[in-house]
Amino acid sequence: MALSGLEIYKHLPKTNCKDCGFPTCLAFAMQLAAKKVSLDKCPHVSEEAKKVLEGASQPPIRLVTIGTGENKLELGNETVMFRHEERFYHPAGIGVLVEDTLDDNALKSRIDKINKLKFERVGREIKIDLIAVKNSSKSAAQFAKVIKAIVEKTKLNLILMSENVGNLKECIKVAKEKKPLLYCATKSNYQEMAQLAKEHSLPLAVHAENLEELADLTQKIVSLGVQDLVLDTGPKSPRKKICDLTYTRRMALKKTFRPLGYPTIVFTQSSEPNDEVCEAAGYVVKYAGIVITKGAEPWQLLPLLTVRSDIYTDPQKPVQVEPKVYEIGAVKKTSPVLVTTNFSITYFTVAGEVEASKIPAYVISCDAEGMSVLTAWAAEKFTAESIAKMLDTSGISGRISHKNVVIPGYVAVLSGKLEEESGWKVLVGPKEASGIPSYLRSMAS
Amino acid sequence: MALELLKERWSSAINVLKVGAVKEEGGTRASAITVGGQTTLPFLLDEGGMPHRPVVAMEIFDVAPLEWPVSLLEPFGDAVKDPVKWAKKCINEFKADLICLTLKGTHPEAENISADKAVELVKNMLKEISTPLIIIGSGDKEKDNDVLARCSQATKGENCLFGLAAQDNFKTLVASCMADDHCIIADSPIDINIAKQVNILITDMGFKPEKIAMHPSTAALGYGMEYVYSIMERSRLAAFVGDKMLAMPFIIFVGQEAWKVKEAAANVADEPGWGDERMRGPLWEAATAVAMLHAGADILVMRHPEAVATVKRSIDSMMKGNND
Incomplete structure (x- = not known):
């Protein structure tokens, strides 16, 4: 502190x-x-x-980096317990487990599947960050072979997991340029593991069953010259896990307790696919630094990555969408045109209702500095002039065969001025977005 | 040296809210549902108590919601056309803790179902099912003030949970629920000050604070969920240090928001990279619910049976070891 x-x-x-x-x-x-x-x-x-x-x-929670270059993953250096107090800064790393017991075909199809775990939603790409390679075979040669295949076929960061320090030592040459996280140092092997991490300047995961033993172990490892640590308290019930994650962060932030001042890593326990995602989502909202799942289906990772984006959004900065023309559904030249502001929640609420109405329409988000309709209107960021300018410059005229624009009911007062400024016919829509479907239906009929 | 973890001890608890009344209490429910009473942030059972676990209500409508995506309609089959049959299916097959009946069809722009018909349905529903009941209006202020007042009167003694009472329309519903001894939902638009204000307005009329559930708004995962999440956390923290006007349990309408968004509803044919919507949709709803649980939700109002089952398992796993 x-x-x-x-x-x-x-x-x-x-x-x-x-x-x-x-x-x-x-x-x-x-x-x-x-x-x-x-x-x-x-x-x-x-x-x-x-x-x-x-x-x-020093920051109370150390900033630890896994990987290099533009794909590198930075963890830790968090400053608050609750996002409304400031914000959460370094989004939890999300990764998928790959065991080295897979045969060549299974490995290939798993890597292909993992490589597809990136999604474009609401104008942003969200994707996973890591593959955790587990030396379940216990063979160094097999481990090296699988790591090599992964390094060749993905850009994702790596966690190398083995109980056998000798195997890690042998395999590290295959992947050390990727600056992987070594997993993991325990009470019985920490000297060797610390030595290995130090030699190659790699971050090191540290495992103990409870926070007390963990704190003890991190101090010993730091004294051996390794400081980029990631904490693991091993398999236990999700509830106990959430307690561990909470106390780790709280001790670091509120007590400046250095031995626990590191990011954390959690592996999901549940094997049922839905349960696994729900378990992982709990860890993401409650302070985990890295969450590794076994499941790799797109319908599992899309919600999990979205939980992360939501929770790591800066609460002090309104989230904005790009001011432009959005097509909702299979629009035609006669489809209605609605305008709203570029505050993301406002825009998505409007877009969602238009979508729900099943009537294709154009939604134009106007640059109102990320404010909602009424706030933007009061602050003069959503005015007849700004809407007219958007109608003029957005290129909407070329895409439609009419000149009618629907404005939010709350700014009905802008109608006259907007007609004057733009030459468009202004229709006053409902005040609340929830009224849009019935409004559009009545317009269509 | 033993490591002493920093544990929070709060001075105040969340109110205990009981919905439903059994025979001895003047109702006809088989058992009541109790939520709230927390003295700790969600699931931190090492430093305080959660005497009542969060519950899941399944949401049904007075008219069949044929606009729902196929993946959501499918599990109910024909039952969606008969609210009583639908409710029974939710209770018997899908293990809903209670039922939330939304009288959507009473809206003047929908089927404009009359208050008489709504009363008939509600009475019939209570006769046919044994769980407590949540009754939600159509959102049309004038019509709700008529329909909900009549439903309240007709269900006197059953201790239903009625909603929504908002800052600009609460008096009629509060008066009805007070007269007929029901619970009420205080609604606010993602704004902690208005949330508190609505609670003050309602209690100023003489309504008991322990019969209020707060709805701080609901937003779907990916569509502003984090705003609600933080309002809930702020509100809880204020309640724990003594703000009695924010100490009400939370009700969150997860289903209605989650199923509006395309990440839940879109067919895999339209979004090939997102995977099968029959898996994705329920999980989108469940993941939204789980985030809300970690922010302090007490009553989750949900739709898809698979999402309900998943969330109930999630609650089980988070409450495990309550007494250790």
């Missing part, structure tokens, strides 16, 4: 020598607290003080 200026001041030499460029040590401390200068400007600070102050400036 960040220290205040006064707390920092206590650790400074208090000589007011001005070597740092500030008139007093206290002034320097204030600047440090505001993160405007760095501690190395003070040539006289003691080693001991340096350690304390640098420690305090």
Whole structure:
């Protein structure tokens, strides 16, 4: 947790020598607290003080990176327990398990299936991040062969899972450029595992059955020089798991308890396909850093990835859709045209109701800085001028054979001015989106 | 050194809401449904209690919802054409904890079913099923004030849960539910201040706060679910530190929102990359419900039997070890 200026001041030499460029040590401390200068400007600070102050400036949950390049996955560095307090920053990594006991054909079809787990929804691509390769065969040669096939055929990040450190050591050369997560260090093998992670600068998962043993283990591993850790408390009931995830985050954030200040990894326990997704969804909303599922069906991953997008949305920033003409259904030249704002919920509510009406229509989202209809109208971001401009520049005229536009009932007052500005005939739609289906039906009849 | 975990202890609890009345209480239900009473955030049973588990109500309509996607209509077969048969199927086959009857057909722009007919249906429903009943209006304010008031009167003593009472239309329904001793749903548009305001308006009329369920709005997964999620978390945190006007259990209409979106409803032919809609649709509804459970939902109103079964299993798994 960040220290205040006064707390920092206590650790400074208090000589007011001005070597740092500030008139007093206290002034320097204030600047440090505001993160405007760095501690190395003070040539006289003691080693001991340096350690304390640098420690305090570390984030309470370490940022851990798996993979490299543009596909890399960054985890941790979260700052709050509840998203409304600020936001959740680094979306949980979502991945699928592949066991190395699959034969060549089964492996190929599993990789093909996994590669398809990316979806275009509401104008954004969402996709999985990881494959966890498990050395179930216990054979190093088989493990290496499967890892190699995966590295060749996917761009996804990797988790290499083996109980046998020797097998990991042998296979690491096949995948080390991908900077995989090594899984995992335990009470009995942590020295060897730490050595391996250190040698190749790889992140390391750490397993213990409870948080106390886990905290003990991470301290030992850190003292061996490995700091990029990911925490695992092993298989247990989803409820216990949610408790572990919650307490891990709470201890890190509220107590600045470093031994648990790392992202977490969870493997689903359920084998029923629906149950597995629901279990995983619970972990995603409740603080998991990585969630690995066995299921790899698109209808399983689409909702799971969507849960993640929702929860990691910045609550302080209205989510916007691109201001443009959207076609809902099989539109024709005579289809109705509705305008609304580009606040995503407003747009999707309108689009959803149009879709539900089964009457194809054009929905134009106007740039209203992501505000809802009434708010945007009050703030003069959704005006006759802005709607007229959108009708003019969006290219809608070329796609239809009429000049009628439906505006939201709440801004009926814009009708006259809009007709004047645009030359379109303005129709006043319902106030609430829920009235759209019956409105469209009555329009059609 | 033993690691001492930081546990939260809250000063206040969520209200206990009881829906339905058995014979001794003046009703005819086989048993009542009780929700609420939490002294902890969802499922953190190590630091507080959840004396009553979340429940699932299945939603049925007075008129067959033929506009529903095939994948949602299919499991009910012909039963959707007969609300009583439909409700019984939900209870007997699909293990609904209670039934939510939405009187959609009373809307003047729909079938404009009369209040008399609605009353007849509600009475018949209560005669034929043994679970508690949630009764929801059509959304037309004027008509609801007539229909729901009459239904309330006709079911006096059964302790039904009526909705929706909103900021701009609550007086008639509150007066009816108070006179006939029913519970009420306080509705608000994804706004914690209005949520609190509606509760204040309702209780100011003399209505008992422990007979109110809050509906903070519902949004489908991928379509603003997180807004509702955060309103629920904020509201719970306020209730736990003593805000009595936010201490009501939550009711969330998952089914009606989840099945509106194309991720749930679209055929695999239209969205080949998304997989079979018979698997995808129910899971979309279940996943929305699960997120709501983790935000504190008490009563989930749902539609697809497969989604209901999945969510009930999910509740089981989250409540396991309540006493350890």
